[in-house]
Amino acid sequence: MQKRENLLYVGIDLHKESHTAVMVNCWNEKLEVVVIENKPSEFRKLVEKINRKSNHLGLEPIYGLENAYSYGRSLAVWLIEKGYIVKDINPALAYDQRKSAPMLRKNDEHDAYCVATVLINQLHTLPDAKPKDNEWTLSQLVNRRDLLVKDGIRFKNGLHEQISMAYPSYSKFFSEIDGKCAMYFWKTYPSPVHLQAKTAEELTIEFKEISRIAKKDKAELILDCVQNDGNTFREYQESRDFITTSLVRDLEHQKEELAGLDQEIEKILLSFDYKLTSMPGIGTSVASKLIAEIGDIRRFSNADKLARFAGVAPVKFSSAGKGKEQSSRQGNRQLHGLFYFLAVTMVSKPKNGVPNHPVFYDYYMRKIGEGKTKSQALVCIMRRLVNIVYGMMKNKTEYREPIREEKQ
Structure with missing residues (x-):
């Protein structure tokens, strides 16, 4: 077990564009502050300054990063590859340390000092930072997939809103608004005005090019529902038709991206060997x-x-x-x-x-x-x-x- 007095504690407050590092000894004395940009070329400068200080004092540096899996992931990976000890500091611990002071302060230097203080006080219980590329990449893919799923829900809700005005009885002939035939129909016939002079035989032929199981009954049902709904044409119908076709294009693109993401997720899951x-x-x-x-x-x-x-x-x-x-x-x-x-x-x-x-x-x-x-x-x-x-x-x-x- 490492002795606290033999270490130089480096607390780092992480941000998107820059990092602030504070060097502290085991007696909580602030020794030096270093500010660097968040890019690999700056990481070497940070380590060189810390090494000079640690060699002068005869101490071994140990790094504490507040959430080493977000903005500080690149720095954590770089330090671990160079053989340095890196501890992951839960932001809640640094927050409690900051709130425990009699006078509340909030700036990057003080935040980094609080991280270093947590590193000193909980040295032997803090987990080592282990940012792995496959875990990080998988989390990025999962987050991206969740966003796409939410986008698909928004697109379908918007399409429901537009279609319900043009085709009040649309749920009778398309149970799924984003099915193959349904998507083709909304894109080609965003409103009943585009169905004028269209026969059931012609519509059935078009559906069969999309789906082999298309039947004439479907086309006849659509035309009957349109006739029974009455005239739904309103002023500025062309603009609303554009919205409908635009939403269909968005849904098609969303489905393509979702399928591609699922393939990437399946590939990266193989690297974990979980069942x-x-x-x-x-x-x-x-x-x-x-x-x-x-x-x-x-x-x-x-x-x-x-x-x-x-x-x-x-x-x-x-x-x-x-x-x-x-x-x-x-x-x-x-x-x-x-x-x-x-x-x-x-x-x-x-x-x-x-x-x-x-x-x-x-x-x-x-x-x-x-x-x-x-x-x-x-x-x-x-x-x-x-x-x-x-x-x-x-x-x-x-x-x-x-x-x-x-x-x-």
Whole structure:
């Protein structure tokens, strides 16, 4: 174990364009301040200044970065590759250190000093920074995919708004507004005025070029609905038609980008050698989100710590030996939402009445029988899922179906 008095503590406040580093000794004395731009050519200058100071004092430098996985990721990777010790400082710890001062100050130099103070006080409990390229790239792909999915929802809502004015009965002939035939129809016939003199036979031929299963009944239904809706033409119809076709183009582009992203995610998932998709209910999208949010599974020594990180484990509030456990509102809320989604999926019953996962459903009903509410029973399912996901990632094993207890 390293002795605190033998180290030179370097706290770094990270920003998009620049970083501020403060050198501090074990007695919390500020020695020097260095400001650099956030680019690799400046990193060497920072290290050279720190090395000169550490050699002069006969100390070994140790770096503390406030969230080494965001703006400071490039610096963290560079320092680790050069063989330096880099600790990841949770921003909440630096915030608490800053708030504990009798006079509140907020500037880059003081923030860096607070990071260095946390590094001194919690040296042996802080985690090492381990920014890996595959984990970072996967998280970027997952974030990009989430944004595209949200864009698709906005585009479809906008298309619903436009189509409902031009075709009030559109839901009768297209159950999915973004299907192949539907997208072709909205782009070619954004309003009924473009359907004038169009016969059912001609429309059927066009649909068959898009989908082989297109039938004449579909075209006849469209024309009948348009006729029964009456005249929906309004002034400035051309401008609204442009909006409709523009939204269709956006949806088509969104689908192409989404398909490309899914391919990239599938490729990068191979580098992790995890077999999460072998578990029912976990597809490529959910598996990639789990890995992106959890990161390096080795930083959790057991499943209990992963459960606390995900906000699944209860928190005990007590005083004078009295108190009770309550559900946690802390932890990674994205990861918490993923486990909640999985728990609901496991105990859900599709239209056939058979639960998606009989073993989890039996466990869910048993907990309800013990007096727990449905929400509490779902938390129990989430806790079990945490154990399973942790074991699969830790040992890189496939999912093994639990033995189902036969009812007496």
